[in-house]
Amino acid sequence: MTKCGQERKNIDIESLSERVRKAGMKITQQRHQLLKILLNHPDPISADEIFRKFDNKSEGMDLVTIYRILKKFEEAGLVSRLEFGDGVARFELTLESGHHHHHVICRQCQRVEPLHICDLEQHMKMVEAMGYKQVSHRLDFFGICSRCQ
Amino acid sequence: MTKCGQERKNIDIESLSERVRKAGMKITQQRHQLLKILLNHPDPISADEIFRKFDNKSEGMDLVTIYRILKKFEEAGLVSRLEFGDGVARFELTLESGHHHHHVICRQCQRVEPLHICDLEQHMKMVEAMGYKQVSHRLDFFGICSRCQ
DNA sequence: CTTTTTGCAAATCTTTTGCAGGCGA
DNA sequence: TCGCCTGCAAAAGATTTGCAAAAAG
Numbered sequence: 001m002t003k004c005g006q007e008r009k010n011i012d013i014e015s016l017s018e019r020v021r022k023a024g025m026k027i028t029q030q031r032h033q034l035l036k037i038l039l040n041h042p043d044p045i046s047a048d049e050i051f052r053k054f055d056n057k058s059e060g061m062d063l064v065t066i067y068r069i070l071k072k073f074e075e076a077g078l079v080s081r082l083e084f085g086d087g088v089a090r091f092e093l094t095l096e097s098g099h100h101h102h103h104v105i106c107r108q109c110q111r112v113e114p115l116h117i118c119d120l121e122q123h124m125k126m127v128e129a130m131g132y133k134q135v136s137h138r139l140d141f142f143g144i145c146s147r148c149q
Numbered sequence: 150m151t152k153c154g155q156e157r158k159n160i161d162i163e164s165l166s167e168r169v170r171k172a173g174m175k176i177t178q179q180r181h182q183l184l185k186i187l188l189n190h191p192d193p194i195s196a197d198e199i200f201r202k203f204d205n206k207s208e209g210m211d212l213v214t215i216y217r218i219l220k221k222f223e224e225a226g227l228v229s230r231l232e233f234g235d236g237v238a239r240f241e242l243t244l245e246s247g248h249h250h251h252h253v254i255c256r257q258c259q260r261v262e263p264l265h266i267c268d269l270e271q272h273m274k275m276v277e278a279m280g281y282k283q284v285s286h287r288l289d290f291f292g293i294c295s296r297c298q
Numbered sequence: 299c300t301t302t303t304t305g306c307a308a309a310t311c312t313t314t315t316g317c318a319g320g321c322g323a
Numbered sequence: 324t325c326g327c328c329t330g331c332a333a334a335a336g337a338t339t340t341g342c343a344a345a346a347a348g
Contacts, residue, residue: 025327025328026321026322026323026326026327026328027322027323028321028322028327028328028329029321029322030328030329031328046312047312047313048311048312061329061330062329062330062331063312063313064313064314064315064329064330064331065328065329065330067312067313067314068314068328068329069328071313071314081234083232083234085230085232085287087311087312087337087338088311088312089312089313104276104279104281106281107283113279115272115275115276117272117275119272120288123264123266123268123288123290124290126264126266127253127264127290127292128292130253130262131294131295132253132255132290132292132293132294132295133292133293133298134256134292134293135290135291135292136290136291136292137288137289137290137291138234138287138288138289138290138291139269139272139286139287139288139289140286140287140288141272141273141276141281141284141285141286141287142284142285142286142287143276143277143281143282143283143284143285144281144282144283145280145281146280146281149282174302174303175301175302175303175346175347175348176347176348177302177303177304177346177347178346179303179304180303195337196337196338197336197337210304210305211304211305211306212337212338213304213305213306213338213339213340214303214304214305216337216338216339217303217304217339218303220338220339236312236313236336236337237336237337238337238338
């Protein structure tokens with residue numbers, strides 16, 4: 001069963017750090033910074049966008065490090081990697097396990113909004129009936145947002 | 150309204166060439182070859198896979214040419230560019246306008262199967278109610294296919 | 299004949315890898 | 324201390340661009 005419709009809540013640096021530790025990873029300065037950025041950024045964000053958030057600061061972080069941390073976080077289930085077709089991967093925090101939502105992307109400004117409805121049980125069952133196991137899905141909507149019209 | 154559930158049929162090189170001409174493009178050897186490959190290939194195919202289909206033949210085509218043709222065909226609405234998250238774009242012929250289907254991708258072997266159900270009218274309406282215009286969507290299912298289990 | 303298209307080379311962009319030194323627990 | 328992490332440099336893979344020659348209508 002896919003659970004949809006919940007909002008992000010009750011997440012803080014501490015609980016995230018705890019999940020990092022439980023996954024057998026050390027809490028480094030860089031990982032802490034990255035968690036803060038992901039926590040404070042409402043929309044999915046790319047590695048390069050994260051990188052540029054460090055540009056003017058003295059504690060710059062290497063782009064390579066950002067990629068490596070994101071990959072480990074993804075393997076640990078802490079973040080989800082999203083691709084919307086413009087050649088750049090974006091990342092967002094994964095909420096409680098089983099929680100799941102979709103995205104609405106503006107074709108003009110690339111802004112991303114979460115969509116908290118799902119209701120694809122019958123579709124999932126059909127795919128399982130085709131012989132697939134461990135079925136997941138990705139549903140994205142594209143359009144021109146009100147600001148860009 | 151999104152129409153789903155139709156199968157590919159009644160497509161041949163001639164009608165495709167006609168669409169190319171109507172889009173103001175010339176029919177070259179390379180474009181003809183590419184159309185034939187797309188027509189005979191049931192699943193979405195990448196630029197590099199197309200390139201390798203020419204490897205052993207004397208009439209090799211440049212990879213750059215393939216990319217350029219695919220881009221023009223996409224702009225003309227002849228082909229659809231698909232991304233499944235492995236960093237490679239795949240292409241398939243766009244059928245009659247309005248026709249539309251989804252994909253089931255095996256996470257192991259990357260095989261792609263079309264899924265001819267849709268039924269997302271209520272989702273589309275919700276996104277339109279959020280203020281978006283020209284709304285389209287992408288729905289992909291991922292799983293382990295029966296051959297890979 | 300005029301414009302579009304191709305081929306080759308090289309550039310670009312995102313992401314990954316190798317390796318030595320640095321830091322967390 | 325010990326092994327995981329980071330930074331720097333360089334590589335890798337997909338896709339794009341510049342330019343002169345070739346082909347289409």
